[in-house]
Amino acid sequence: MENPFSAESAVRVNRDLMSVQVLYFGLIRNLVGAAEEALSLPAGATVRQLFDLLADKHGAPFRDALFTAEGTLLANAIVLLDGKNILYANGLDTEIPPDSSAHILLTMTAIGGG
Amino acid sequence: MNSSEPLRHLDSPHEDVWIKSTCYMCWNTCGIMVNRVNGVAVKIEGNPECPQNHGKTCAKGNSGHISLYDPHRVLAPLRRTNPTKGFDVDPMWQPISWDEALALLETKLKKIRADDPRKLVLASFDTRAQSGIFWMAWASAFGTPNQWGGAANYFCGNGFHPVTYLTHGTWFGEPDLRRCQYLILFGTQNGSVVNHLPMDLAAKMADAQMAGMKLVVVDPVGIHAGSTAHEWIPIRPGTDSALALAMIDVLLNEDGIYDREFLRSFTNGPYLVRGDGRYLRDPASNKPLVWDPEAGRTIPFDHPEASRMALEGTFAINGETSPTAFTLFKQHVRKFTPERASEATTIPADTIRRLAREFGAAARIGSKVTIDGEELPLRPAAANWYRGAIAHKHAMLNGLAIQFLNVIVGAIDVPGGHLGSNPLSETPPLRWAPIASADGLLIPQGFARRRKPPYPATKVKAPETLDLIDLAPVAPYGTTFFTEALLHPEKFKLPYSPEMLILSRCNPLMTCANPEVMAEAIKKFPFIVAFACEMTETAQFADLLLPDAHYLERLDVFPNEPTEFMAAGEGEWYWMIRQPVVSPLGQARPWVEVLYELADRLGFLGHAYQLLNGVLDLKQPFAYSATAKYSWEELADRWAKSWFGPDRGLAWFKENGFIVSGRKSVREAYPRIFLKPRIPIYLEYFLEAGREVERTTRELGIDWDTSDYQALVEWKPCPAYDSARPGYDLFVVNFKLPFHALSYTSRNAFLAGLSEQNTYAYSIVLNADTARQKGIRNGDRIRLESPEGYAVEGHALLSECVHREVAAVAGCFGRKSPGLARSYRRGVHFNTLVPHSFERIDALSAALDSCVKVKVTRLKE
Numbered sequence: 022m023e024n025p026f027s028a029e030s031a032v033r034v035n036r037d038l039m040s041v042q043v044l045y046f047g048l049i050r051n052l053v054g055a056a057e058e059a060l061s062l063p064a065g066a067t068v069r070q071l072f073d074l075l076a077d078k079h080g081a082p083f084r085d086a087l088f089t090a091e092g093t094l095l096a097n098a099i100v101l102l103d104g105k106n107i108l109y110a111n112g113l114d115t116e117i118p119p120d121s122s123a124h125i126l127l128t129m130t131a132i133g134g135g
Numbered sequence: 136m137n138s139s140e141p142l143r144h145l146d147s148p149h150e151d152v153w154i155k156s157t158c159y160m161c162w163n164t165c166g167i168m169v170n171r172v173n174g175v176a177v178k179i180e181g182n183p184e185c186p187q188n189h190g191k192t193c194a195k196g197n198s199g200h201i202s203l204y205d206p207h208r209v210l211a212p213l214r215r216t217n218p219t220k221g222f223d224v225d226p227m228w229q230p231i232s233w234d235e236a237l238a239l240l241e242t243k244l245k246k247i248r249a250d251d252p253r254k255l256v257l258a259s260f261d262t263r264a265q266s267g268i269f270w271m272a273w274a275s276a277f278g279t280p281n282q283w284g285g286a287a288n289y290f291c292g293n294g295f296h297p298v299t300y301l302t303h304g305t306w307f308g309e310p311d312l313r314r315c316q317y318l319i320l321f322g323t324q325n326g327s328v329v330n331h332l333p334m335d336l337a338a339k340m341a342d343a344q345m346a347g348m349k350l351v352v353v354d355p356v357g358i359h360a361g362s363t364a365h366e367w368i369p370i371r372p373g374t375d376s377a378l379a380l381a382m383i384d385v386l387l388n389e390d391g392i393y394d395r396e397f398l399r400s401f402t403n404g405p406y407l408v409r410g411d412g413r414y415l416r417d418p419a420s421n422k423p424l425v426w427d428p429e430a431g432r433t434i435p436f437d438h439p440e441a442s443r444m445a446l447e448g449t450f451a452i453n454g455e456t457s458p459t460a461f462t463l464f465k466q467h468v469r470k471f472t473p474e475r476a477s478e479a480t481t482i483p484a485d486t487i488r489r490l491a492r493e494f495g496a497a498a499r500i501g502s503k504v505t506i507d508g509e510e511l512p513l514r515p516a517a518a519n520w521y522r523g524a525i526a527h528k529h530a531m532l533n534g535l536a537i538q539f540l541n542v543i544v545g546a547i548d549v550p551g552g553h554l555g556s557n558p559l560s561e562t563p564p565l566r567w568a569p570i571a572s573a574d575g576l577l578i579p580q581g582f583a584r585r586r587k588p589p590y591p592a593t594k595v596k597a598p599e600t601l602d603l604i605d606l607a608p609v610a611p612y613g614t615t616f617f618t619e620a621l622l623h624p625e626k627f628k629l630p631y632s633p634e635m636l637i638l639s640r641c642n643p644l645m646t647c648a649n650p651e652v653m654a655e656a657i658k659k660f661p662f663i664v665a666f667a668c669e670m671t672e673t674a675q676f677a678d679l680l681l682p683d684a685h686y687l688e689r690l691d692v693f694p695n696e697p698t699e700f701m702a703a704g705e706g707e708w709y710w711m712i713r714q715p716v717v718s719p720l721g722q723a724r725p726w727v728e729v730l731y732e733l734a735d736r737l738g739f740l741g742h743a744y745q746l747l748n749g750v751l752d753l754k755q756p757f758a759y760s761a762t763a764k765y766s767w768e769e770l771a772d773r774w775a776k777s778w779f780g781p782d783r784g785l786a787w788f789k790e791n792g793f794i795v796s797g798r799k800s801v802r803e804a805y806p807r808i809f810l811k812p813r814i815p816i817y818l819e820y821f822l823e824a825g826r827e828v829e830r831t832t833r834e835l836g837i838d839w840d841t842s843d844y845q846a847l848v849e850w851k852p853c854p855a856y857d858s859a860r861p862g863y864d865l866f867v868v869n870f871k872l873p874f875h876a877l878s879y880t881s882r883n884a885f886l887a888g889l890s891e892q893n894t895y896a897y898s899i900v901l902n903a904d905t906a907r908q909k910g911i912r913n914g915d916r917i918r919l920e921s922p923e924g925y926a927v928e929g930h931a932l933l934s935e936c937v938h939r940e941v942a943a944v945a946g947c948f949g950r951k952s953p954g955l956a957r958s959y960r961r962g963v964h965f966n967t968l969v970p971h972s973f974e975r976i977d978a979l980s981a982a983l984d985s986c987v988k989v990k991v992t993r994l995k996e
């Protein structure tokens with residue numbers, strides 16, 4: 022049986038988890054009540070998994086503020102991963118590189134008319 | 136400035152330059168050239184190189200500098216000393232310095248932000264370009280979600296934008312006038328210098344008509360668009376969708392003219408529907424099922440063999456019979472026979488049948504055209520619509536019904552049909568393409584979803600914002616609900632009350648509904664800050680009045696958003712600049728720049744910059760640093776360089792006026808056949824959204840109408856139809872003039888002069904026969920009165936160009952602010968007659984019903 026306290030195992034545990042720094046901007050800060058937080062996620066996790074974790078932590082109001090009833094991101098919810106908008110990558114299925122910084126932005130949607 | 140100075144300079148100019156910029160005299164963005172002579176803007180012409188308008192401007196655009204030098208401009212900060220507010224109440228303004236004004240604002244805003252930032256409300260119709268994007272980022276960084284349009288978005292695009300989002304995947308749309316052969320306009324005047332891309336569409340409309348396109352205008356008023364059409368069809372107000380549905384009935388059920396292949400491949404028509412109206416779904420994947428006629432079984436809509444799915448039919452599945460959505464749609468429209476529609480619309484049934492057949496034949500279903508080597512469907516028939524058809528209680532259903540005319544003949548985003556305003560971009564600097572939802576339906580992406588799409592529905596919950604948008608999951612915005620929440624806060628149980636309103640470039644007291652009611656609403660704000668160029672009615676109610684820069688005095692990069700102000704279909708991608716032609720007069724300052732100074736003082740400037748980096752997708756090294764402080768010009772420069780490269784900064788744009796970033800590919804111009812996501816003709820998701828609204832409002836004890844959350848479109852009469860009060864026998868309608876926009880232009884000296892000479896501008900237009908029957912002659916002074924007791928007066932103008940049951944009032948005149956000398960009480964103010972009540976608001980789209988019945992009385996002079 023493998024010794025769970027061995028140095029080799031500790032390295033693997035670290036390799037299996039990665040840390041993600043989440044920063045909140047705009048209206049979402051009202052809701053989370055913090056400017057940033059650090060989270061651990063399994064290596065190779067996607068943005069969707071990050072949001073599942075955050076929704077568990079911050080509850081339904083967090084999910085409702087960012088997602089439509091169908092589970093797609095709202096028009097005024099913007100997610101940047103290391104400065105890049107996930108809309109221009111794989112959306113919620115974008116894989117998070119290790120030690121990433123995720124910015125979650127909630128802005129007003131533009132109104133219109135004309 | 137000495138008043139004789141400009142003339143002296145003109146005699147011996149030592150500066151005489153033309154500056155490229157963008158017009159802002161209406162909602163649109165024509166490219167202009169402004170002639171500045173010795174520091175004075177003396178003339179405005181169209182920029183001939185600009186793809187937006189090819190050198191053409193309208194009378195409004197030509198007269199921008201007259202507003203700039205209006206002797207009654209607000210040019211210094213003023214503080215109200217009279218706490219009583221009213222239209223004819225003197226605010227007793229006292230001048231204060233900018234320093235004092237900013238210190239006062241800083242103190243108040245700091246307190247609100249610490250207490251509850253939602254208590255701050257921003258109201259503006261200035262929602263485009265640098266200013267528009269930046270003030271929204273400012274509000275978000277401050278922490279308030281409360282934004283109030285307070286302008287034409289009361290009833291303008293409410294039944295249009297959600298429909299173009301659902302069917303094109305973008306915010307705006309227009310007919311493809313390059314190839315269209317048959318165009319029906321419902322309650323809009325494309326081609327008559329109003330509405331969307333006025334100069335571009337005016338030119339294209341003229342070309343199309345000269346090339347043989349038939350134009351049919353369906354409108355109670357036939358003065359402008361109707362008079363240039365091949366056929367003007369006068370219609371009873373608020374019944375446009377009854378006509379559209381009857382035409383669909385003729386095409387589907389009488390003549391069998393519809394594009395089966397388009398409906399099968401690009402709509403949810405083939406989806407099977409259960410007895411409760413919901414999709415029949417695959418138990419394993421939850422995907423909507425379709426019928427495979429060859430295999431005689433159901434398969435998910437995106438199954439590899441789904442290309443042969445059945446469009447029509449009813450199938451026995453697991454002991455239940457399930458029709459396709461299209462079968463239900465086709466059966467449903469049977470009740471809108473031309474005969475029944477004729478009763479509603481007053482249009483003869485024969486005419487309805489003829490229009491349907493002409494439209495169906497013109498669509499040439501099955502025809503093809505090859506463009507740049509790509510073979511595409513050619514559908515040279517389109518229907519377009521706007522405010523006239525949708526400023527009604529059932530705005531969203533009305534808009535959908537008209538658009539479904541285009542859908543059933545396959546005239547969506549293909550040559551000749553109805554085109555979305557750029558739902559797909561594959562050209563730098565920004566790329567976007569709609570994606571499919573789990574149910575396979577169209578969801579706009581990227582820049583095309585900068586606004587709130589109606590699908591997927593947003594989560595329904597107890598309202599957090601004054602616009603009650605949490606209770607309107609498919610609405611584009613909730614401007615009218617905002618007013619209701621202000622007027623009746625007890626009904627909606629918001630957890631806070633508004634403390635301050637900051638307002639700019641909108642005038643809700645004139646452009647929404649009855650001004651007295653709107654004034655009651657606005658008086659609910661304990662403190663109002665208005666940025667204004669002119670002493671508008673709403674500015675008169677301010678506690679702090681700050682001089683705003685005119686559009687010829689301010690910098691705004693990229694005002695021509697591609698999903699609205701860049702022509703749909705073939706053409707170029709181009710990005711424009713609005714730049715200062717002169718320095719701000721007096722103490723005027725661009726209002727958003729003032730907000731950013733306040734953000735710095737309040738300590739959230741870096742936070743706003745971070746939001747902007749995300750919204751604008753700015754890349755290093757040009758992204759804004761959270762610890763820096765940039766000038767307005769630097770902010771524009773970094774944005775431009777991030778998008779277009781280091782040698783295309785602000786200086787380049789100031790010199791050139793606009794950039795052409797590429798020519799649209801065939802896929803970008805006519806994207807429909809290249810896209811997988813489908814268009815809903817059966818609004819299954821409305822059922823769940825409506826159920827959620829019903830459940831939430833019941834729990835909250837709010838009485839809220841959910842009856843329009845139905846899967847199939849319908850014409851329903853407006854509340855005014857139930858009014859049988861004797862004597863109130865005319866509908867009053869509002870129509871646009873080519874030389875005015877909103878309330879803003881009414882006091883411009885050039886345009887007011889034009890109005891004086893125009894027969895229609897300041898009159899009440901009555902059908903000549905109707906008027907004679909009532910003993911009213913041309914020029915008589917008359918009074919229109921609504922059942923609510925609201926009244927306007929004006930001179931009668933008898934015309935054949937108005938429906939016999941209609942009194943028509945133009946523009947937004949009859950200004951109520953004494954500070955607007957030239958336009959004060961000149962002309963007739965339509966919105967005075969429009970009541971504001973929850974029952975008159977479309978629960979789907981938040982449009983206010985402007986269908987009002989009036990009694991007309993002849994007055995003694």
Ligand code: SF4
Pocket residue numbers: 158159160161162163164165191192193194195196197328333334
């Ligand atoms: S249509 Fe509008 S943007 Fe164009 S010139 Fe006229 S006022 Fe200006």
